[in-house]
Amino acid sequence: MQANKGRDTRPELAVRRAVHALGLRYRVSFRPIPTFRRTADLVFTRAKVAVFVDGCFWHGCPEHHTVSATHARFWADKITRNRERARETNAILQEAGWIVMRFWEHQDPTLAARAVAVQMTSLHRDATAAATESYRSTSPPHRPPRPPERDPHG
Numbered sequence: 001m002q003a004n005k006g007r008d009t010r011p012e013l014a015v016r017r018a019v020h021a022l023g024l025r026y027r028v029s030f031r032p033i034p035t036f037r038r039t040a041d042l043v044f045t046r047a048k049v050a051v052f053v054d055g056c057f058w059h060g061c062p063e064h065h066t067v068s069a070t071h072a073r074f075w076a077d078k079i080t081r082n083r084e085r086a087r088e089t090n091a092i093l094q095e096a097g098w099i100v101m102r103f104w105e106h107q108d109p110t111l112a113a114r115a116v117a118v119q120m121t122s123l124h125r126d127a128t129a130a131a132t133e134s135y136r137s138t139s140p141p142h143r144p145p146r147p148p149e150r151d152p153h154g
């Protein structure tokens with residue numbers, strides 16, 4: 001199988017199909033912030049949710065990234081840069097009020113889609129709750145602390 005990088009990779013298509021099957025509609029390979037030259041794989045513009053499907057090799061997945069014997073340094077540097085770039089993208093989007101979700105390409109697309117759906121549902125609930133709250137009182141809205149989203153790996 002040929003390595004296929006860039007847009008429309010198979011894992012990305014699988015996630016797109018699974019999210020679509022849950023009735024959610026999104027933009028594909030779209031810039032969440034028009035002036036910021038980074039595209040997310042799935043973008044929910046109204047909810048401000050950006051979804052990325054990260055390649056196991058290109059982003060150094062702890063389970064599937066294998067260290068190349070030749071040009072090891074070159075690849076290590078490249079993957080480090082990719083990861084830094086991803087962190088920077090996350091930070092800038094979050095700063096602008098976006099929710100960023102990242103999945104590994106090896107993750108089950110159905111589970112990834114379900115996580116996106118849960119996020120969209122909770123956003124909807126938060127928005128409703130926040131609206132009710134601000135209209136009811138002047139005290140800051142109470143938000144229960146959330147557990148970390150990431151599954152412990154390995």
Ligand SMILES: [Zn+2]
Nearest residue numbers: 056061064106
């Ligand atoms: Zn992987």
